[in-house]
Amino acid sequence: MMLILMDVWDSVRGFMATGGDILWLVAGVLFLMWVLMLERFWYVNWVAPKEHKGIIDLWNNREDSTSWYAHRIREAWMSQAKQDMNARMLMIKTLVAICPMIGLLGTVTGMIAVFDVMAVHGTSNARMMAAGISMATMPTMAGMVAALSGVFFSTRLDAKMKISLEKLKDSLPHH
Template identity: 40%
Template sequence: MEEVRLFVERGGEVVYPIMLVIFLLWFYLFERIFYIFFIHPARRAQAIAEWTSRSERRSWHARQIHQDLVCALDFGLQSGFSTVRMLIVICPLLGLLGTVTGMIEVFDVMVQFGGGSPKPMAAGISKAILSTVAGMVGAISGLLAQYILLKVVDKEKQRCHTSLSFD
């Protein structure tokens, strides 16, 4: 825990919003995981039961009901990923903001003490690098998790479409 505190302290003020965005990102990712593995199977079973209990499945009306069932399942699986994508994009941008603010601090130190003393510049360089790392770690971990979840969603959508096929 001490390492995290030091990381945040050395990374500067921009690390706090990065941490907030990463928290929100993983909150949404865990919500999607919960939905896909715990809520969606019951909804899929309910949709399949509703479709198979129909005696007539060939009319225009039946096809509309079928399309509504499939779309509702697809929407449930896809929902929330636009927010995840947005949060993934924000992470490196906040890291870049931290880089810029850290470099501004380096230039301020250079103006005050001159370019010959690297020790006072180290704090600004540390802020620049650590905030960039924090933003990139958030983005990369989010991208990986999103990729895996979208693969699971694609397989589940295929499963739903074959389960709800016409006779």
């Protein structure tokens, strides 16, 4: 088992080395994005239903659910539930949008490395230019893959949040 882990770690280190230092930045942003998305999935699936049940119980235990004052209380509870639901979603969407930009930064730094090799050794040494080209393409690919995974899962998370809020709204009848 330890040998397999060491082989995996060596493969990851080799991949990161071919992509340059910018690839580590992409990995850090991707890690943060996924930590935040997993926290939101946990909140939506396990914490929010309990909180929503508490709000529904409070509403059902109210004697007055028809007055103007009761409607404002209902709106305040819905607004608070929506705010709690959408916490950290702006950060997630920002990280998703930043991933391709960091990848492009890797493209620029990789091309600078290629031009540096060309300036020192000329254009005849393709092997030396290959390292810079790899540094240019790997972060771009990694940034795009990170962004695509973030777009897919944050969209699913958004949809799940909207459904949960609509169910809460439907569970708080007003007349």
